[in-house]
Amino acid sequence: MILQCAACNARFLVPDAAIGTDGRTVRCGRCRHLWFVPGVTPPPDFDEVMREGADIATAPPAGLAADARAHVPAVVENSPPWALMTAAGILLVLVVLATLLAFAPRVLGMPPSTGLTLRGIALQAQAAAEGSGERYALQGEIVNQTVHEARAPLLQVSVFSKDNALLKRWQVVMPQRLIPPYGSLHFSDPAAAIPAQAGLRLRVEMGSRLELLLRKLK
Helix, strand or coil: CCCEECCCCCECCCCCHHHHCCCEEEECCCCCCEEEEEECCCCCCHHHHHHHCCCCCCCCCHHHHHHHCCCCCCCCCCHHHHHHHHHHHHHHHHHHHHHHHHHHHHHCCCCCCCCCCEEEEEEEEEECCCCCCCCEEEEEEEEEECCCCCCCCCCEEEECCCCCEEEEEHHHHHHCCEECCCCCEEEEEEEEECCCCCCCEEEEEEHHHHHHHHHHHH
């Protein structure tokens, strides 16, 4: 504690233990003044206070505890961050695919096939050298069903046997011509030799291979 002399106002730092609980008379080291300092009250024993004030806890009956647990509200777990990231990634992929489907042909400089249809597609047999197989020419029309001019697209041609076996596949690059609105463009493309057999099936699709792939993913 800090003691202050009433005569000269000198201040001294004195340990609490030197005063004790009963108090004692002290002398000022400067002016030799004497005075009585009351005793120091020791701090309460908190452990003892806690023991005296605490009640003995008793466990609740088993039935009451079970009933209390039954009324505890359920905790809804939040979705883990990786689930949200996965969903966002899938959405991003779908947006990218949709963008590619809409703009990839134009970005890559390829004419899109939107608004165009095929008409009168057929394979016309051509004379061929003996033993080289039958030779065919692909003929037909591309019809523009829009109000704008359209560039002639690429054609992907596949020929199948009657057993659905692929016999020949090739790409037809059309001349750099514009098809007028609601107009048509006739074409004839000599194909490579195809084994002569009955029941040939023909499939012709407009667009580049990339455009066809994106169209299937749509």
